[in-house]
Amino acid sequence: MSTSDLDVDSADLLGPAALADPYPVFASLREQDPVHWDAKYRSWFITSFEDVTEALREPRFTSNRITPYREKILSRPGTDPLLREAFGVLDDWMVFKDPPDHTRLRRLLSRAFTPRSVSRMRPAIEAIAEELLDRVIARGDNHVDLIADYAYPLTASVIAEMLGVPKQDRDRFKDWSDQISGLVFGSLGDEDRHRRGAEGMTELTGYLDDLVAAHQRSEADDLISMLIAARDDDDSLSHDEVIATGVLLLFAGHETTTNLIGNGILALLEHPGQQTDLDATDPARVNGLVEELLRYDGPAKSVVRLVTEDMIWRGKQMKAGERVFLFLSSANRDPDAFENPDTFDVGRRPGRQLGFSAGLHYCLGAPLARLETSIAVPAALGRLPGLTLDPHSAISWAPTLLTRGMSRFPATYELPSGPDR
Numbered sequence: 001m002s003t004s005d006l007d008v009d010s011a012d013l014l015g016p017a018a019l020a021d022p023y024p025v026f027a028s029l030r031e032q033d034p035v036h037w038d039a040k041y042r043s044w045f046i047t048s049f050e051d052v053t054e055a056l057r058e059p060r061f062t063s064n065r066i067t068p069y070r071e072k073i074l075s076r077p078g079t080d081p082l083l084r085e086a087f088g089v090l091d092d093w094m095v096f097k098d099p100p101d102h103t104r105l106r107r108l109l110s111r112a113f114t115p116r117s118v119s120r121m122r123p124a125i126e127a128i129a130e131e132l133l134d135r136v137i138a139r140g141d142n143h144v145d146l147i148a149d150y151a152y153p154l155t156a157s158v159i160a161e162m163l164g165v166p167k168q169d170r171d172r173f174k175d176w177s178d179q180i181s182g183l184v185f186g187s188l189g190d191e192d193r194h195r196r197g198a199e200g201m202t203e204l205t206g207y208l209d210d211l212v213a214a215h216q217r218s219e220a221d222d223l224i225s226m227l228i229a230a231r232d233d234d235d236s237l238s239h240d241e242v243i244a245t246g247v248l249l250l251f252a253g254h255e256t257t258t259n260l261i262g263n264g265i266l267a268l269l270e271h272p273g274q275q276t277d278l279d280a281t282d283p284a285r286v287n288g289l290v291e292e293l294l295r296y297d298g299p300a301k302s303v304v305r306l307v308t309e310d311m312i313w314r315g316k317q318m319k320a321g322e323r324v325f326l327f328l329s330s331a332n333r334d335p336d337a338f339e340n341p342d343t344f345d346v347g348r349r350p351g352r353q354l355g356f357s358a359g360l361h362y363c364l365g366a367p368l369a370r371l372e373t374s375i376a377v378p379a380a381l382g383r384l385p386g387l388t389l390d391p392h393s394a395i396s397w398a399p400t401l402l403t404r405g406m407s408r409f410p411a412t413y414e415l416p417s418g419p420d421r
Contacts, residue, residue: 026330049337061305086201092244155254164222259299259405294355386414
């Protein structure tokens with residue numbers, strides 16, 4: 001079936017086929033209706049590289065999608081007070097703000113995520129990756145879930161270590177993060193996600209409140225202390241902003257990178273010929289791999305904006321309050337922007353891919369995500385010989401329009417033979 005044969009009005013990006021491979025649907029949308037009103041999701045879908053890039057810069061598309069959503073949810077009779085508090089935390093997240101509030105928060109936080117400051121984490125990331133792979137190999141059963149056993153605990157451990165979270169507490173963040181994910185991203189067919197998300201947010205903010213208090217009594221060389229001390233002239237983060245930013249970093253700081261590592265390993269398993277061009281000791285090769293992973297099957301499927309005023313944009317009548325999905329994944333496969341876009345090529349000359357968005361909301365944690373991926377992907381392929389998809393267990397993709405990642409990634413590898421096994 002060609003892209004022109006696909007009916008974009010009936011195509012569902014959360015259907016099983018599109019969750020596993022959304023790119024044929026994206027190709028149809030770009031070809032037939034690149035600024036498309038989707039009746040099922042009551043949202044605009046923007047899919048071409050040019051349009052997505054322009055929309056990311058359009059001030060009439062606001063990032064503040066939480067306030068109207070919060071008002072709608074909290075206006076319902078009998079709303080759980082915990083939900084009110086949870087949305088209050090989300091309201092302080094930088095990713096849901098426009099200038100000047102966004103500019104202020106980004107300025108205060110940016111020094112913590114420069115490539116130079118992030119590079120200090122390399123030894124810790126390498127050690128965590130080796131420890132997790134040691135655990136997998138020690139089981140001796142040649143099976144691994146590359147999300148649950150590797151990508152997720154690696155990224156969660158890295159951000160927790162950066163924040164100064166004690167090692168014995170780090171496992172608790174998986175449950176909290178999963179709960180908050182339902183609140184932020186939504187979850188297909190899960191009507192109870194708001195309650196569980198609010199409960200997870202309450203527990204996590206309580207934990208971070210205690211952690212911040214401990215850091216205020218005794219300063220440490222970590223992100224929590226850096227957030228407390230963050231200052232620009234007479235400006236600094238409030239206590240609530242420190243807590244909210246800690247929640248954001250713990251949540252978003254590993255969600256994106258988990259997806260990037262998982263999708264990256266999958267791309268290399270599906271294109272084994274590309275592995276021969278990967279030299280883990282060659283920074284240029286590894287950096288090129290990461291850039292191509294971000295373009296080919298990046299971790300963020302889309303970002304959401306709301307229309308602030310009635311307007312005509314790209315010839316379409318848009319109304320104030322309507323939701324807009326800017327599909328980064330589609331833009332990165334646009335043939336008008338990339339040659340042979342559906343071809344995975346680790347030797348591709350780096351271009352202007354949108355894997356970490358662009359403009360004001362370009363991902364602040366991009367240097368950390370790049371570093372973790374450049375370490376984690378080659379380490380898994382190097383330590384787990386013969387790594388391949390598990391023929392008896394299927395991959396499970398997260399059912400959301402916002403992220404592109406797996407919840408399960410079952411694989412097998414070759415066990416060592418002989419007396420050293």
